[in-house]
Amino acid sequence: MTWIAKGAGILALAVTIGGCGGSSSNDSSESEATGDELVTLSGRAAVGAPIANTTIDARCEGGTGFTENVETDASGGFSGQVASSALPCALRVNAGTEYEMLHSYASSAGTVNITPFTDLIIALASARDPEIWFQQEDYAVVTDNLNQAKSEFLQALIQASYDIPADDFDPFHSSFAIGDAVDRLLDAFSQAARDLVNIAFYQELVDLISSGNLESIPPAPQIPGDGGSGGGDGDGDTGGGDGGSTDQACYTPQTRPPGTIIEFQQQFYDTVTGEPFGIMEFRQELLGPVEFRGEDTLGIFVQDLSFDPNDPGSTTYVSLDSSAMLERTHGSTSVDSVTGGDTTSWYEPTFNFPYGLTPGESYSQSVSMYMSTDGGPETFLLQLESTIEYIGNETITVPAGTFEACKFVATTTSSDSTQTNSSTAASWYNVGDGIPLRTAIVTESGEVTEVELISLSIDGVQQLP
Structure with missing residues (x-):
């Protein structure tokens, strides 16, 4: 599954882990x-x-x-x-x-x-x-x-x-x-x-x-329709690519029990020189079922421990739609480091990652992002237009080891009242469980690695490498 708050495979780490x-x-x-x-x-x-x-x-x-x-x-x-x-x-x-x-x-x-x-x-x-x-x-x-x-x-x-x-x-x-x-x-x-x-x-x-x-014995999760072409301009709920099935999914996300602690390290690279320039360390705790803005979600408390072992952290709210084969990100809460105010940000509709695509199939969505501090008025932040395509599987090597990986490419356009920016990034997830392995910026001259997985532990037990 994925780096929390990176916009894809959000459930991956705190919500998952599957394969063999x-x-x-x-x-x-x-x-x-x-x-x-x-x-x-x-x-x-x-x-x-x-x-x-x-x-x-x-x-x-x-x-x-x-x-x-x-x-x-x-x-x-x-x-x-x-x-x-x-x-x-x-x-x-x-x-x-x-x-x-x-x-x-x-x-x-x-x-x-x-x-x-x-x-x-x-x-x-x-x-x-x-x-x-x-x-x-x-x-x-x-x-x-x-x-x-x-x-x-x-x-x-x-x-x-x-x-x-x-x-x-x-x-x-x-x-x-595996898979x-x-x-x-x-x-x-x-x-x-x-x-x-x-x-x-x-x-x-x-x-x-x-x-x-x-x-x-619990009934099998319902599988949506006939696969479809995956085209269209999904609205975050019924966008292109919803018609997959678990038989074709490269990985299947799973929730883990409340209290699960997931710790991982990432190697960051200079996207100009290609040289490694820093190691980031994160800690996640699955909080369990939480209501966020009137919706049933899973709360995941996230800390960036790279520079501050006492990082106050933030909480991301996600859900798994197994029938539509989507990982949904609803929003997050945190404390403003300057004002000390409670900040809430959210997507309308949810920002989704489609894990049930077939190779060559894509999923498009359009969402708006808003923010509010201390329960005050809503502030519009961004409009996001995103298309995610499942490329297929390939073997890759990262610091954590060599893996058979699912490759996705996402093109995202973000716009606010002053400017519009577009970017394309490739992401690789471990076949079967969706553990995020690598992200890269996609340019006209090729892919430039940005982040790779170094290690991963769950409840203190080392999983990778």
């Missing part, structure tokens, strides 16, 4: 394979967004586990070895405050994923909380019921209008990659679960599924 890839090491167990054949368990831990840089626990027969610590990489991939005689094994990963622990099961070597799907299928098969199942010794207790539970769960997803990737899709053993159909299915399910009004926490859904209540 890799291998690596780190996690539980003190098992030593002495003379026993070692076999490999590898797969991906994800909720749509990757569960990155996190320990994987394995509890196998006889109380053994991985021979060495196993940890996911930045895209949720992991790989570890167990003694062949130790199978079957129960697997567990801490998926953060929203999901807490997710679980999976491996009866043989090979691919094994850890996702909300594997967790809920285990709950259904064992008729108990997966964490209680993980803590006991007889992991094979689910074996007799697992295939039936898997079939019933997938059928329930189909009945809830989810698009299952293939007839032979197996949540436990089907390999998947592919399985990853998008997880994204859609996670978003739908968050949108449930009668279930506040994931654990409540686990309890319902463990009781056999498959009707509690």
Whole structure:
């Protein structure tokens, strides 16, 4: 998703993070394979967004586990070895405050994923909380019921209008990659679960599924029409490009729980010489649901810590329109550094970023920006005309690493009572989760890099590089 208050992918950092890839090491167990054949368990831990840089626990027969610590990489991939005689094994990963622990099961070597799907299928098969199942010794207790539970769960997803990737899709053993159909299915399910009004926490859904209540599976997010050409002069609500679908989206934004802290560093470049000239450091805290000017939004508190560790910050108000596949920015509030007054700025209508475009498709919008101080009269600031085009995917390297990225180009014209200015900028977002990676100014002679991602952490856990 995107830099807060940069006008595109606004939800990206504080609202997101989704996709998948890799291998690596780190996690539980003190098992030593002495003379026993070692076999490999590898797969991906994800909720749509990757569960990155996190320990994987394995509890196998006889109380053994991985021979060495196993940890996911930045895209949720992991790989570890167990003694062949130790199978079957129960697997567990801490998926953060929203999901807490997710679980999976491996009866043989090979691919094994850890996702909300594997967790809920285990709950259904064992008729108990997966964490209680993980803590006991007889992991094979689910074996007799697992295939039936898997079939019933997938059928329930189909009945809830989810698009299952293939007839032979197996949540436990089907390999998947960042941004592919399985990853998008997880994204859609996670978003739908968050949108449930009668279930506040994931654990409540686990309890319902463990009781056999498959009707509690949230319905799939509605997907708008037929794709369309993406042309037109969108007004911020129904502009060109609204007719996308999650199957074609390069990334799918997701909200994160209130209290989530996201910290990131950006490298800034001199756009004349191309030389790096400074590192900027930002901190964001997701405040949760907030009413802003009569509209339901998510509040995101943003601080620029580059020069002042006590920066008073500002709050940006955003929302996610999953049916129109738009990230909407409503406005922001801050304290005027000179007068000390409370300043509110807002867009009419909202300024949108369309994440559901297909390559070559564009989205146009026209919005006005206003400001008010201490509840005083409204002041017109700017008129913005913007066209955003999704170019396609390409591999790029930034200080944080090498990524498969979605490329967008935005042309914006801003005008006030005295002047009119136009500019074109390119932006790259990580496939699957939309993490902003790079921005560049587009000139007649080419693209000039302006900002690149150095590092990103969530709740103190380093995600990138």
